[in-house]
Amino acid sequence: MATVGIIAEYSPLHNGHVHHFTEAKKLSGADRSIVIMSGPFTQRGEPAAVSKQARTEMALHMGADLVLELPVAYAVQPAEWFAFGAVALLEATGVVDSLCFGSEAGTLGTLLPLAGFLAEESGALQDGIRRRMALGAGFPAAYAAAAASAWEGSLPGGERTFDAAELLRQPNNSLGLHYLIALRRLGSAIRPLTVPRTGAGFHDPLQSGSRIASATAIRRLLEKGGSPAEYMPDYSISILEREQAAGKGPLNLESFRMQLRHLLSTRTASELQHLQDMNEGLENRLLRIMPALPDFTVSGLLEALKSKRYTRTRLQRLLIHVLLNHSKEEMAPAVLARGPGYIRVLGFRESGRKLLKQMKHSAVWPVVTNPARFSHPLLERDLQAAAAFAGAFSNPSRTDLYGDYLEPPVRV
Structure with a gap:
């Protein structure tokens, strides 16, 4: 049986995510799916709309078989380390055959050769990044411009087959590129796949007549007191409304x-x-x-x-x-390059239980279903992050604050 991996935040899970999940299963031909999901805080440095348990429940109702947590040490990082941590987890399970991500390009034809080049981190690339940052550019802009320049400079006669700079300016292309780089650096046999991002883009406002909106637009709508029911599946909106009624979100x-x-x-x-x-x-x-x-x-x-x-x-x-209270020492590149070192289970369906049994033999890191019985520096940070997140609820209970110790993985 084939298993497809998906990397997501689901903050909150909306119709665009359902489309991607459906297409990933179809394109990969996989019978089973594993989702690597950020915990309480996300890659752009924001709290998730609702708790990781609630978002795990959404993912399982959508059809995901197994949901694993991306440690906060990788979840709140630039694209390079976010992607590396997530791909390293998929690789460590020993059961994932393919990784499917959304992209504006919608094809690997341009992303794969560029990823192969950038994985080497040439001197020209690093010099270009440093030079642009010295002139005041932020890292994302400096990386995109330097990568495009180094790539085009490596082509015979400078011949351009595609506009690398334009490709890298698109957020999903950029993140997908880092997934491909991570696969290459890990020497992974996981097969990459991509589906075209459909509907609203990351920064696009809500569009009338469309049932797909970005998670950013949905969160903005929630901040204004609006209902995103039009843009989310029924099970997802039901869970969101339950959390909202209990004073557990949406947070910002x-x-x-x-x-x-x-x-x-x-x-x-x-x-x-x-x-x-x-x-x-x-x-x-x-x-x-x-x-x-x-x-x-x-x-x-x-x-x-x-x-x-x-x-x-x-x-x-x-x-x-x-x-x-994340220190530079604990999140230094040399530390992150080791990978998470454990596989934290957030939730599973019955089909996911079979995956967990298989992972007992195939996984290269410990599979953690009860954090109270396992110790790891990065896991301690995950538990602290969950408590800090719950501390912003209107009336946090002991279970909210210490649910990682007190509650089993979510099951649907």
Whole structure:
């Protein structure tokens, strides 16, 4: 039996995700599916709309057989490490035959050769990134421009078969490219597949007459008090409404305003300097800006900090690292390059139970269904992240805060 891997956040799970899941099963011919899902916090440095348990439930109702957690150490990272952590988990299960992701390109014809070139990380690429960042560009823009330039410079006679710069400007192409690079660096036999992203793009507003909207647009609608029922399957909206009625979401960065204000007001520059992504004197800039804000809000702080060099996404990730006290040492490239080191099970269907039995023999890392019986530095950070996330609920219970210890994996 074949198994397809999917990497997702499902914040929240909407009709576009269902389309991708259906196409992934069809394109791969797989009988079973494993979803690698971010936990409480996501790649763009935001809290997930609702808890990882609620989003796992959504995924299982959609038809996923097994849902595994991407550790927060990889989930709140730039595309390179987000992709590496997720692909390393799929590889470590020993049961995944293919990985299917969405892309604007909709084909591997352009992505594969570019990924093969970039996986080598040539000197020209690194020099190009450094040069552009020295001129004030943020890392994503510097990487995209340098990668396109290095790629085109490597072609015979400079002949261009496609516009690499335009391809890399598209967010799903860029993330998919990093999945392909991770597969190559891991020497994985997992077969990559891609389906065209359909409907709304990442930054697109809600479109009348369409039943597909981006998760970003849905979260914005929720912030305004609207209902996204038109854009989500019934089971997903039902779970979302249940969580909302219980005061457990939807959350956004402002939900952590008080915690962040406290942390940023009670730490010195030297204490902040040790945190992940706190580079180039950002700690001093933060401490100068804090007293100047007439009314502290997370959005106001981000607006004051944002610049051409420091994108909003990078700064959002920085604030999550502040919230969770992530140090540079524990998230150094040499540490992340080892891979997660464990496989955390969030939930499964009956068919997923069979996958778990198979993984007892095939997995190269421990399969964790009860975190109380397993110890790992990155897992400890996952448990802390879950407690911090639940701390923003309107009235968090002991189970909300410590559910990782108290509750079994979700089953549907």
